[in-house]
Amino acid sequence: MRMALIGKKLGVTQIFKNGARIPVTVVELGPNTIIQKKTREGKDGYDAIQLGFDEKPHKKVGKAMKGHFQRADVKPVRFIREVRCTAEKVTEFEVGQQVSCDLFQVGELVDVTGTSKGKGFQGVMRRHNMKGAKQKTHGTHEQFRHVGSIGCRTTPGEVDKGKRLPGQMGNTTSTTQNVQIVGVDTENNRVLIRGSVPGARNGYVIVKQSMKKLGRIKTIGIEGASS
């Protein structure tokens, strides 16, 4: 069972811990409101809880969503995501309950999902790290940053699916796996996550317990260091 919370990326800095300089991303994490509970027995057919983050004024809510918030008797929020859970876990929560970042503990590994920064329509050198022209002299012209050949001739007579070509880069949902939580500040609803997470400042991120290393606690900094 992996628990998740919705938050907002606030910025990047560094801290000093156990003799090491640690690059951190500051994330405003929660409190999240539980808006809906879904159960396998109910009409949804699966177990999940629906989390909401970032309150917004009533006048900015459309009619459809207004009903949804009213049913749960919660304040309207800007960002809603669902987390799949086990049936027992769903019963632990109540609709309207606030969930805060003390769900996570220092040293825990998490996966962080966000929308990566958009880079626009980019060529193959930037988008796929291709090398461009081998040689820039001896008659080469107008080919310096091109793709090169994109396939064979009559056989197979088509371009391979998934061939890396120019196109939109960034602005996609992206996940950074196994990043460590190095600080939890329940007072200010902030967590510090080691390294970088997808997206720009003020972008929404979903912090979820690690898929690959669930429950693993790692030490922070240099082992046995004094400060």
Added chain:
Amino acid sequence: MNTVIDDVESPYVRSDLPALRVGDTVRVHTKIREGTRERVQIFEGIIIAYKKGGNRASITVRKVSHSVGVERVFPLSSPTVNKIEVKSHGQIRRAKLYYLRNLSGKAARIKERTDRRPPSTKQRKKAKTETVA
């Protein structure tokens, strides 16, 4: 700028270090761990760059050791920096003294600053608080 970031950084910002300026000759005392033992190493040289920014502030110190130029970057908020002594101030005209890398011997010297130049705002503030105390 970003108040949240300042808030996260502020516990790490140190107030016990002297006012440092580019061109100063300093002795930086750093803690070095050798196995389980800890000792202090001193690096003496000229500050050729000062990078500001909360607990990310750092200085680059350059010295010439056995005719080889050596530069070290010290994060000012790092707990491994024990203390910094300012030995002398330099009369300089640039914010970054990277040009010293291309100079050697007598040309790489920096003229010592006499106190003709007014102290920086930071230094003035510091002096004020000291007299009050």
